[in-house]
Amino acid sequence: MRFTGKAALVTGGGSGIGRATATAFAADGAAVCVVDIDGESASNTVSEIKNAGGQAIAITGDIASPDTANNAVSSTIKNFGSIDFLFNNAGVEFISPLMETSVADWDRVMDVNMKGTYMMTKAALEVMVPKKFGVIINNASDAGLRGIKVNAAYSSSKAGIIHLTRSLSLDYASSGIRTNCICPGCIRTPLCERFNAEVGARKGISGEQALQEFVEANIPMQRVGTPEEVASVVTFLCSEDARYINGAIIPIDGGLTAGM
Numbered sequence: 001m002r003f004t005g006k007a008a009l010v011t012g013g014g015s016g017i018g019r020a021t022a023t024a025f026a027a028d029g030a031a032v033c034v035v036d037i038d039g040e041s042a043s044n045t046v047s048e049i050k051n052a053g054g055q056a057i058a059i060t061g062d063i064a065s066p067d068t069a070n071n072a073v074s075s076t077i078k079n080f081g082s083i084d085f086l087f088n089n090a091g092v093e094f095i096s097p098l099m100e101t102s103v104a105d106w107d108r109v110m111d112v113n114m115k116g117t118y119m120m121t122k123a124a125l126e127v128m129v130p131k132k133f134g135v136i137i138n139n140a141s142d143a144g145l146r147g148i149k150v151n152a153a154y155s156s157s158k159a160g161i162i163h164l165t166r167s168l169s170l171d172y173a174s175s176g177i178r179t180n181c182i183c184p185g186c187i188r189t190p191l192c193e194r195f196n197a198e199v200g201a202r203k204g205i206s207g208e209q210a211l212q213e214f215v216e217a218n219i220p221m222q223r224v225g226t227p228e229e230v231a232s233v234v235t236f237l238c239s240e241d242a243r244y245i246n247g248a249i250i251p252i253d254g255g256l257t258a259g260m
């Protein structure tokens with residue numbers, strides 16, 4: 001067990017990558033605060049962790065609201081005494097060319113993906129800096145590494161998360177805090193299914209067909225990834241084995257962004 005006595009806060013922990021990572025942290029001994037806008041899914045993850053003998057609490061909230069960050073951080077401290085790891089994972093996809101992107105759409109994507117990451121990080125740093133220890137992992141996307149068609153708002157928000165990571169890694173390393181970013185490619189989750197259903201609908205094919213075509217044409221490893229294959233990188237980055245990794249932007253994408 002690598003994280004006995006440590007506490008992790010995972011946003012979007014009710015589904016997909018967040019759920020797999022919350023359970024992976026717990027399986028490695030960490031107490032976990034699971035934050036999700038969908039309270040039922042957060043409670044389900046907490047039940048899964050507790051049934052396996054772990055410790056967890058659920059916080060229902062929208063990370064675009066400052067109250068959620070404050071509530072999540074204070075509840076984690078109250079229940080577990082510290083916050084050692086923050087996984088800024090919650091995010092929303094948005095598929096639309098710019099001319100069909102309303103100001104409200106743009107604001108929502110930025111408020112959740114970028115501002116939510118900023119607010120959650122700021123609240124966690126208040127605890128980590130005085131303790132001189134913490135690891136922050138931000139979840140961007142392959143979409144943050146290069147442009148993606150009909151994805152201007154989402155890609156921009158994810159590129160912002162990459163630069164936020166770099167800035168944090170410069171400012172807080174001297175306070176004992178490492179900050180890194182992961183860029184998943186195509187990972188089989190409900191978000192990926194919604195994304196491909198919409199891309200498929202625009203082409204007049206099924207979501208599964210759209211996904212298959214994408215994988216064959218673009219992913220050198222010729223398959224999608226699993227949430228567990230992302231979770232294992234996040235927990236590695238939080239572990240002592242990664243103690244000299246700070247400011248890294250790590251694709252987890254089967255080679256998708258390696259080149260043409």
Ligand SMILES: NC(=O)c1ccc[n+]([C@@H]2O[C@H](COP(=O)([O-])OP(=O)(O)OC[C@H]3O[C@@H](n4cnc5c(N)ncnc54)[C@H](O)[C@@H]3O)[C@@H](O)[C@H]2O)c1
Pocket residue numbers: 011012013014015016017018035036037038041061062063064089090091092093112139140141142183184185186187188189190191192
């Ligand atoms: N699945 C992929 O292929 C893929 C690829 C690249 C990046 N990502 C990123 O990974 C992250 C997790 O995505 P996933 O694929 O696991 O999706 P998912 O839909 O399975 O899970 C996302 C979770 O976040 C929660 N959430 C959404 N908005 C929220 C908000 N405002 N406040 C709190 N919780 C909120 C949802 O309720 C859900 O439980 C996202 O940031 C996504 O952009 C996913």
